[in-house]
Amino acid sequence: MQTTSITTPDTTPDTKLATGFSRRSVLGSAAAVGGAALGIGALTAGATPARAAGQRTMVNQAFEAHEIVRIGLIGLGNRGSGMARGWADIPGAHVVAVCDIRADRAKRVADDLVARGKTRPKEYGGERGSFKQMLDREELDLVYIATPWEFHYDQARNSMLAGAHVAVELPIATELNELWDLVNTSEMTRKHLLLAENCSYGRNELAMLKMAHEGVFGDITHGAGGYLHDLRALLFNDGYYTDDWRRLWHTRSTASFYPMHGLAPIAAAMDINRGDRAVTLAATATAPRGLADYRERFVPRDHRSWKEEYINGDRISCEITTSGGRTISAEHNVSQPRPYSRINSIEGSRGLFEDYVGGDSTGARVYAEPLHSGDTWRGFKELRQEFDHWLWKELEDDASGSGHGGMDYILQWRLIQTMRAGLVPDIDVYDSAMWCSPVPLSVESLAKKGKPVEIPDFTRGNWRKPRVGLDSRQTEMPPVP
Amino acid sequence: MVAPSFLARAALALTIALGGLLVAPAAITAAAAAETTDATDTVGVTIGAVDLDGPAIVEVPVTVRNQSTAALRTLTVSFRGPVGWQVAPASRSVSGAVKPGAGATVTFSVRVPERRPGFHLRTFTATATYRGGDGAGAAVGTRVERSGEPMADLAAAFNNTGITDESATAAGNFDGAGNSFSAQKLADVGLGRGAEVEALGATLAMPDVAPGTADNVASGGQAVKVSGSGNALVLLGSGSSFSATGTVTVFYTDGTSSTAETGLPNWSFQETDAHGATLVASSVGRNRPDGYGDAAYQYRVFANSVPLTAGKTVDFVVLPTNSALHVFAMGLAG
Known part of the structure; x- marks a missing residue:
């Protein structure tokens, strides 16, 4: 396929799965290799590397219009295979290639798409570098990556270098120099990279966003979000996370691995990178108790996990401050018993919104002056209907039955729409880098006994400009030729 | 002339601006708003029209007109929209002096949310602070944009x-x-x-x-x-x-x-x-x-x-x- 020539060396890390990780790097990933090779070195929080010649901002950069979006999928495990149907079902999107290190998965997904009446995609797989073969041989407009976290950075970077836009599952990278390198690569290649943050398209989240912009909550002062999900059974399940990849991250570092599902909607409601900026992060961590306790009670003694030591705290809390005087609490806990929550709460000078509290059928409650009085919570249903995002009004029927309550389909539909219509994406590389920065920054703050560390300005000053983002104006999906 | 106190002049400017609203309760036109600065020997602040067809980022010009007999110096203009609406930047400084009879225009970006059904009044306020000019030190301009119609009863x-x-x-x-x-x-x-x-x-x-x-x-x-x-x-x-x-x-x-x-x-x-x-x-x-x-x-x-x-x-x-x-x-x- 057509490629963009950039004089940065191939930094494909010799990543090892399973227990082969060293704890010498911040998170034990292969990040230091890539960063060093790029000349970025061991970036500390807050440092802003200079732009290379020819590198320009991607702020407000529209996609080039695509009549048809040709998609390649990398990673066809639980998430990737689940999303494959969605991509193929979006009008004007063609899944033309599928890739997994396990070739049988690629065949299975290809078979499934054919069974659903789609053109058979080309299959790639069998080895770690199979995705590169796909990138070399196929003309791709979009690459979707749903592999274990340790592969995201390298695969995303190579996809942009190969000339494709990229949507990456959480997180886009786990090290600061990797995040910067993805920003730089996007700016250099003029290809968008975005976090496939489906929760940014949640119905409650989008209504909350529109209410924040309307001023229902007054001047926003605080928000809280995170990922509180009891994953213990899945983490110890044989096969759910291939080669135990996700559980093994808990043996490598103490870090907020995955707070983005809750952080991203709050950041959007606060217009982070679109008028405000996250400036510091301070992390705390509890002791790691949950996984060992679960293993003790439910996992046979001859299971391989008994060779592991879990060092990640059960709850990692990140307190983020913004340039506008706001605060954000971003939480991560996947190793203790609890009902699911992304917290998703926001408050301001005129009111507040709290999700996951069972207010009514929406699961949320609200209180805002002058609509409400008496210091009594109200259910969210009426206001959600009033502030319902056009994407949900238009796509509710199509999205019903798709993954995660329809958020997956909305994300996929909107991304394809913006690509086909030549619009500015709702989420860009700067949003993605900031939302993922708590992963390395929590490590750095914890190493400093919880002291605040600077959050880089990935926009290099462009955060001051208001931009539309997720609170978009309704537009049509272009007709399929 | 003896310059009125800052508060008195600010109040005067605000009252005059609201007078513009009283004359035209529908969206005030730029011309109508400009009328709010017609008083002589004063410093007036005029806010341009604000397009309420959101969601969008709109640019809003604010003009400070020096009708006094002395130049304005160290002019800074701050701008606010309805509570919770994003305005950037919060203030802008004007370099150099604004001569008598001249004006200076600065522009602010406003995040306008989706237009809502029903009747709404959206108030925008610009405050100019300065040295020289009419000696008041500050002037305020207000613009109220209206959308929708009143309910029948x-x-x-x-x-x-x-x-x-x-x-x-x-x-x-x-x-x-x-x-x-x-x-x-x-x-x-x-x-x-x-x-x-x-x-x-x-x-x-x-x-x-x-x-x-x-x-x-x-x-x-x-x-x-x-x-x-x-x-x-x-x-x-x-x-x-x-x-x-x-x-x-x-x-x-x-x-x-x-x-x-x-x-x-x-x-x-x-x-x-x-x-x-x-x-x-x-x-x-x-x-x-x-x-x-x-x-x-x-x-x-x-x-x-x-x-x-x-x-x-x-x-x-x-x-x-x-x-x-x-x-x-x-x-x-x-």
């Missing part, structure tokens, strides 16, 4: 169920805790369904709706048509807090408007003349979610009025933005 704005039948109390929620007036007990004191009520010189009618349905307006800035003229606008209702107060804005057919503070006492326990109100009737007890109760207490309906500008005909009224202030009826007196 108060009943069209009913959004709260404050009266229920004692046999079916669950639908009520006057106070946010599921409590409501008893329809039977209100009827006992002359406030039954559709009953005429004389209050503060006005003849008002209780809501002519079935108990358990929306029967009052929990005030939230609703704009409601009210036709006629008189000395005062009378509100009949009650409060669901001890601070059920706010500003009523009356718009007249000639395009002008007037504002006044008003309020209604809490439906129980607060002094009956709080906020200048007058007791109309007291009913015994109230309906709770589980049935009639609290019979040891009085739950009251009040009236209060705001003055109207003499000789003008009312076009519509914008209620306060305080949902604790519940209005059952509204009419003109005198």
Whole structure:
């Protein structure tokens, strides 16, 4: 396929799965290799590397219009295979290639798409570098990556270098120099990279966003979000996370691995990178108790996990401050018993919104002056209907039955729409880098006994400009030729 | 001339700007807004039109015109939109001096949310601070953009169920805790369904709706048509807090408007003349979610009025933005 020539060396890390990780790097990933090779070195929080010649901002950069979006999928495990149907079902999107290190998965997904009446995609797989073969041989407009976290950075970077836009599952990278390198690569290649943050398209989240912009909550002062999900059974399940990849991250570092599902909607409601900026992060961590306790009670003694030591705290809390005087609490806990929550709460000078509290059928409650009085919570249903995002009004029927309550389909539909219509994406590389920065920054703050560390300005000053983002104006999906 | 104090001049500028609104309650045109700066020997601030067709980022020009006889120096302009609306930057500085008779224009970016149904007034305020010029040190300009049309009558704005039948109390929620007036007990004191009520010189009618349905307006800035003229606008209702107060804005057919503070006492326990109100009737007890109760207490309906500008005909009224202030009826007196 057509490629963009950039004089940065191939930094494909010799990543090892399973227990082969060293704890010498911040998170034990292969990040230091890539960063060093790029000349970025061991970036500390807050440092802003200079732009290379020819590198320009991607702020407000529209996609080039695509009549048809040709998609390649990398990673066809639980998430990737689940999303494959969605991509193929979006009008004007063609899944033309599928890739997994396990070739049988690629065949299975290809078979499934054919069974659903789609053109058979080309299959790639069998080895770690199979995705590169796909990138070399196929003309791709979009690459979707749903592999274990340790592969995201390298695969995303190579996809942009190969000339494709990229949507990456959480997180886009786990090290600061990797995040910067993805920003730089996007700016250099003029290809968008975005976090496939489906929760940014949640119905409650989008209504909350529109209410924040309307001023229902007054001047926003605080928000809280995170990922509180009891994953213990899945983490110890044989096969759910291939080669135990996700559980093994808990043996490598103490870090907020995955707070983005809750952080991203709050950041959007606060217009982070679109008028405000996250400036510091301070992390705390509890002791790691949950996984060992679960293993003790439910996992046979001859299971391989008994060779592991879990060092990640059960709850990692990140307190983020913004340039506008706001605060954000971003939480991560996947190793203790609890009902699911992304917290998703926001408050301001005129009111507040709290999700996951069972207010009514929406699961949320609200209180805002002058609509409400008496210091009594109200259910969210009426206001959600009033502030319902056009994407949900238009796509509710199509999205019903798709993954995660329809958020997956909305994300996929909107991304394809913006690509086909030549619009500015709702989420860009700067949003993605900031939302993922708590992963390395929590490590750095914890190493400093919880002291605040600077959050880089990935926009290099462009955060001051208001931009539309997720609170978009309704537009049509272009007709399929 | 002796320069007026900063506060006096700021107030003057604000008053003049609001005068622009009074003359043109629909979206003020740039020309109309410019009229707010016509006073001589002053520094005036004019805010350009704001396109309310969101969601969008719109650019809003703010012009500071120096009508004084001395140059303006160290000019800084700050800008604010409706509460919660993003404006960037918050302020801009103007380099160099603005000579007498000249002006300086700076531009601000405003995040305009999606246009909402119903009537809305959006207020934008620009404040210029400076040295020199008229010596006041500051000038303020305000622009109010209007969208939507007033509702046809108060009943069209009913959004709260404050009266229920004692046999079916669950639908009520006057106070946010599921409590409501008893329809039977209100009827006992002359406030039954559709009953005429004389209050503060006005003849008002209780809501002519079935108990358990929306029967009052929990005030939230609703704009409601009210036709006629008189000395005062009378509100009949009650409060669901001890601070059920706010500003009523009356718009007249000639395009002008007037504002006044008003309020209604809490439906129980607060002094009956709080906020200048007058007791109309007291009913015994109230309906709770589980049935009639609290019979040891009085739950009251009040009236209060705001003055109207003499000789003008009312076009519509914008209620306060305080949902604790519940209005059952509204009419003109005198």
